Amino acid sequence: MRLGAKDFDLASTVESGQLFRWSKEGDGYRIAHRDKSFFVSQEGDFLEFSGVTAAFLTSFFGLDVDYAAIKRKLSKDAMLRTAIKAYPGIHIVRQDPWECTVSFLCSSFSNIKKIQLNLRKLTECFGESGAFPCPGDIDDHPRIKSCSTGYRSKYIFEANKLVDDRSLNALKRLPYAEAKARLMELPGIGEKVADCICLFSLDKTEAFPVDVWIKRVIEELYFEGKSMKERDVRDFAKQRWGALAGYAQQYLYHWRRTL
DNA sequence: GACCAGGATATGG
DNA sequence: CCATATCATGGT
Numbered sequence: 001m002r003l004g005a006k007d008f009d010l011a012s013t014v015e016s017g018q019l020f021r022w023s024k025e026g027d028g029y030r031i032a033h034r035d036k037s038f039f040v041s042q043e044g045d046f047l048e049f050s051g052v053t054a055a056f057l058t059s060f061f062g063l064d065v066d067y068a069a070i071k072r073k074l075s076k077d078a079m080l081r082t083a084i085k086a087y088p089g090i091h092i093v094r095q096d097p098w099e100c101t102v103s104f105l106c107s108s109f110s111n112i113k114k115i116q117l118n119l120r121k122l123t124e125c126f127g128e129s130g131a132f133p134c135p136g137d138i139d140d141h142p143r144i145k146s147c148s149t150g151y152r153s154k155y156i157f158e159a160n161k162l163v164d165d166r167s168l169n170a171l172k173r174l175p176y177a178e179a180k181a182r183l184m185e186l187p188g189i190g191e192k193v194a195d196c197i198c199l200f201s202l203d204k205t206e207a208f209p210v211d212v213w214i215k216r217v218i219e220e221l222y223f224e225g226k227s228m229k230e231r232d233v234r235d236f237a238k239q240r241w242g243a244l245a246g247y248a249q250q251y252l253y254h255w256r257r258t259l
Numbered sequence: 260g261a262c263c264a265g266g267a268t269a270t271g272g
Numbered sequence: 273c274c275a276t277a278t279c280a281t282g283g284t
Contacts, residue, residue: 017279108280114268115279150266155281190281211279253279 003047003054007067009089010042016254018093018200020103020116021123021132032123033060034096035131062091070247077240079221080248083255090250093200097168099132100201101183104193105155114148121147122156135164155188162186176204191230199246208237208245217256 014022014029021032028041028048038051049057058064071088075081095103106118119132125143126133138144138160144153163186171179179202183194192211198204208214210230218233219225228236237245 104279109265109278110280111268111278113278114266117268145266148267151264151281152266188281192280196279209279212277213279257279 001049001054003049003057003063004045005042005047005061005063006045007089008042008045008047008061008063008091009087010040010047010061012087012090012254013061013093016087016090016250017112017257018250019095020112020119021099032130032132034099037130059094062094065091067091070244074241074244074248074251077248080251083251086255086258087251090254092205092246092250094203095201096132097171097197097201098135098163098165100197101159101163101168101186101189102132102138102156104196104200105152105159105188106149107196108152108188108193110152118147118149118152122149135160135168152188155186158187159189172202176206179204180207191234199249205246206238206243208234208241208249210234210237211253213253213256214249217252221252 010029014031019031019033022029025039026041028039030037030039036052036056038049038057040047040049040057042048047057052060071084075084102122103115103119106115110118122138122144123130123132125147126138126140138156141153141157144156147153149156171182174182176198180194180198183189183197184191189197192209195207195209198207199209210233215228215230215233218236219228222236237248241248
């Protein structure tokens with residue numbers, strides 16, 4: 001199937017650290033998410049895809065969002081304009097909240113390769129016929145640990161007992177601050193992980209996850225390399241970009257990492 | 260508020 | 273082969 005995708009870059013969107021269960025396949029990507037597995041490739045302004053509906057893909061990759069308008073506003077910032085020019089087609093994905101939660105519980109003090117390994121093993125270990133396990137299914141602590149999750153295993157084990165799809169999806173209807181506060185009630189979810197879940201699965205575009213890379217790039221571009229507190233980085237982003245802070249984060253993150 | 264453990268992988272020397 | 277860095281959090 002074929003779908004128009006203007007102002008969208010599949011490669012940088014998939015490879016910008018939002019998604020973990022994907023691999024290159026032929027001239028495109030095989031992407032797994034919850035119970036879905038689909039193939040996508042891009043030729044110019046069109047996506048060639050199979051395994052999901054066009055409606056799913058449109059929502060998943062945010063093809064219904066006016067990125068031209070977002071970039072126009074953010075490009076008033078000279079620093080940000082450079083990052084946007086480097087990868088102008090990056091989109092924020094709309095993930096499933098549960099898979100997103102488990103993914104970023106795995107992410108703490110880790111790296112992308114290892115997170116991918118964790119999620120591959122968790123899916124093999126607890127999932128049914130290749131699908132990502134549902135809330136309630138990841139219920140064996142020693143086996144979670146055997147998925148190379150280390151000290152994060154107890155967080156995954158607890159989160160699996162404490163949430164379900166309905167409660168997580170209900171967070172989409174709450175204001176950002178409330179959704180984030182609810183997520184942070186779960187063990188292992190602090191400010192950074194909560195912001196990732198808000199931005200990548202709950203449509204909270206004002207969320208600004210602060211990791212080592214974002215902290216570094218904000219210090220370099222806006223504060224002459226002087227060391228900042230994470231709290232101050234978040235406050236700066238909120239003040240400067242407001243509801244578009246999440247988009248700014250993604251452009252800056254991918255640009256700085258691929259420098 | 261600053262420091263530290265905990266667990267595994269990839270990369271560079 | 274060893275040293276080092278890695279998309280943080282919770283406890284002290």
